[in-house]
Amino acid sequence: MSSRAIEIILSRQLADCLNVPVFLVDPKGNLMFYNAPAEGLLGRRFEETGEMPMEMWSTAFFPTDEDGNAVPPEQLPLVTSIQKHVPAHKTFWVKSFDGRSIQISVTAIPIIGRDQEFVGAIAIFWDNPIDI
Amino acid sequence: MKVILHGTRGAYPTSTPANQKYGGDTPCIEVVHEDERLIIDAGTGIIGIDFDKYDPKKRLDILLTHLHMDHIQGLGFCKPLFDPNREIHIWGPGGSIYPLQTRLTRFLSPPLFPVILRDIPSQPKIHELGRSKIEIGSFKVSSAFIIHPGPTLGYRIACGGKTLTYIPDHEPMIGQLELYKEDQWISGFDLAFETDLLIHDSQYESDEYMKKIGWGHSSMQICSEFASRTKTGRLIFFHHDPAHDDDYRTKAFESFMAKNSFDFPIELAVQGKEIEV
Numbered sequence: 001m002s003s004r005a006i007e008i009i010l011s012r013q014l015a016d017c018l019n020v021p022v023f024l025v026d027p028k029g030n031l032m033f034y035n036a037p038a039e040g041l042l043g044r045r046f047e048e049t050g051e052m053p054m055e056m057w058s059t060a061f062f063p064t065d066e067d068g069n070a071v072p073p074e075q076l077p078l079v080t081s082i083q084k085h086v087p088a089h090k091t092f093w094v095k096s097f098d099g100r101s102i103q104i105s106v107t108a109i110p111i112i113g114r115d116q117e118f119v120g121a122i123a124i125f126w127d128n129p130i131d132i
Numbered sequence: 133m134k135v136i137l138h139g140t141r142g143a144y145p146t147s148t149p150a151n152q153k154y155g156g157d158t159p160c161i162e163v164v165h166e167d168e169r170l171i172i173d174a175g176t177g178i179i180g181i182d183f184d185k186y187d188p189k190k191r192l193d194i195l196l197t198h199l200h201m202d203h204i205q206g207l208g209f210c211k212p213l214f215d216p217n218r219e220i221h222i223w224g225p226g227g228s229i230y231p232l233q234t235r236l237t238r239f240l241s242p243p244l245f246p247v248i249l250r251d252i253p254s255q256p257k258i259h260e261l262g263r264s265k266i267e268i269g270s271f272k273v274s275s276a277f278i279i280h281p282g283p284t285l286g287y288r289i290a291c292g293g294k295t296l297t298y299i300p301d302h303e304p305m306i307g308q309l310e311l312y313k314e315d316q317w318i319s320g321f322d323l324a325f326e327t328d329l330l331i332h333d334s335q336y337e338s339d340e341y342m343k344k345i346g347w348g349h350s351s352m353q354i355c356s357e358f359a360s361r362t363k364t365g366r367l368i369f370f371h372h373d374p375a376h377d378d379d380y381r382t383k384a385f386e387s388f389m390a391k392n393s394f395d396f397p398i399e400l401a402v403q404g405k406e407i408e409v
Contacts, residue, residue, distance in 0.1 A: 003321040005263075006277040012317060013306055033317075114227025114283055115262040 007113040008032065011122050021125035027118055029054035029082045041094065041125065054079070062095045077108035081121040085110045091128070103128040133291045133409045135329065136162040139177020140401035142301070142335055142349070142371035143202050150377035155403020158202035159300045159371065161331065165291045168269040172287060172298055173197055177403065178206035188218060193268050194256075195275075196224035197300060198284035199235055207236075208245045216253040221268075226260030227283035233258045261285060278302050278320040280348040288323040294409045297327040297364075300371050304358055307345040309338060311357055324362035329409045331401065332358065334369035337384050352388045360394055367398045368407075 003009075008024065012033045015022035021038035025031050031052040039045050041061045052060075058073035065071055073079050077088035091105040108123040139145075139157035146156040158175030167187065171178060171194045183192075192212050197203055212218045224232050233249065236258065240249040249256075261275045262285075272290040277283065278299055286299035304319045305311055315321050324330050334355040336344060341351040350358070352369060359367040372381055385400055 002316065003276070003318065004316050006279060006319055009317055009319050010279065010306075012312075013308075017307075114225075114277060 004032070005113055005117070005119040007111050007119055011111060011120075015122070018124070020127075023057070023078060023123045023125075024120060025054070025078055025082060025123075026120045027082065029058075029079060031057040032120065038125070064093045064095075064101075066093065068093075077106045078121055078123040081108040081110045081123070085112070085118055133289070133294050133296065134164045135296055135331070135407045135409060136164065137177075137331075137368075137401050137403055137405050137407070138162060138180055139173070139175040139206075140370055140372055140403045141175075141202075141374055142333075143374050145176045145202075145205070146374040148377070150379070151374065153378035153402070154372050154381060154400055156374075157403055158205055159197075160206060161298060163271065163289055163291075163296060165270050168271065169193075170195060170268060170271055170273075170289065172289075173203045173300065174207040174210060175202050175204070176206045176209075179209045181210075183210075183212050188212070188215065191219040191221060193221045193223065195273070195287060196222065197286065197298070198225055198280065198282055199239070200282070200301070201239075203300070204236070204239055208240055208247070213252050213254050213256060216255075218254045220254045220256040221259060222256045223259045223261055223266075225277070225283035225285045226262050227277060231258075232260045274323060276320065276323055278323070279304055279306070281346075284348075286320045286323045288327065295327045295329070296409055297324040297330045297332075299323065299330070299332050301348055302333045302350055302358075303346070303348045304350065304354060307342075309341075309351075309353065311354065311361060315361065318358070318361065320358070321362060324358065324364060326363045326365075328365040329368065329407065330359050330362070330364040330366070331368045331370045333371045335371050335373050337388070352385070353392075356388075356392065356394060356398065359396065359398075364396055366396055367394075368401045369398065370401045372401070 015035040022035045024033040063071040077090045080088035087109045089107045105126045110121050139160040140155045157177035159173040160175045160177030161172050163170040237249045263276045274288040275285045278286040280301045289296045332355050333350040334352045335349040336351045338351045338353045
């Protein structure tokens, strides 16, 4: 198995140091890594799951708009960054695993390395202080 | 394949008597197979190479890991560069918005150096590498970016059924004392996997490293763990800190080895040593 690109390894090292949820995905959208704060969103531990395909992680935290309609995967910022190689931002609602609805904002950016190669994307989640 | 260590010291050259056992010149190694050779890095160690004893008609290839001064300081004093009949190729890291030629010219031009790179008589050809595989004569060279400030490559050289891995400056985990448990998340892993000889940064002791996080270097502990995880055959501790004299370095190494055991040999790099791979 090949080593990850250095930009991805460094992104994981950054994510490990942050106290907000971070997802790191490869160019196909597979979730390569999520940090400890992100385990609260997914309800799973990275050590237990390892990588996750996009179909699994994009629906695992039940994203909805403010009217309660499901947000399809292609409208999630991380998926936009993967598909279009552009930064993306969106605010939506997720159900936490204790049943609460939480408004979160997500900022995703593509990771383009020194070789000018698109090697994946990183998303940072911000909990907004509105609980219902 | 034979490897000659011409420069083993990191950061800056040192000529004090207390630093002569392991050597005072900055990184440069020579890889020899029959009448072919590669030079890797052009620290002050390159100045001590007797190029006159080799065939001047043969091309000379110099591979640079990165452009920190200790790895290029000897380039301007490398005799073959000033032979207009010599074919010279310099390989180094791409990955910058500035071409390698431009970055090298920052050093090889006034006021830092009297001769501009483009005026050097041999007119060396400059090549950029990233995650690359090239062949230079009998040498199969793989390169990849590794963690160190600025674009920095590690090299794996395969020849005659043997492999050498050279990663002189490397901080695989920033601020951590252990590597990730998944191999694919380890910087430089592919370069070193099952290599016969690994020459690797080991500048610090663990407590010293924690005061120098992000400077781009490894402790002996993390270097050994890297070698163990990659199933290295033999490890050379490289890039000695010029602030550590021979006695200090020897004691630190002996203390480290007394507390740890590995299933491969480890030794401190000694300038001038020739190693058969």
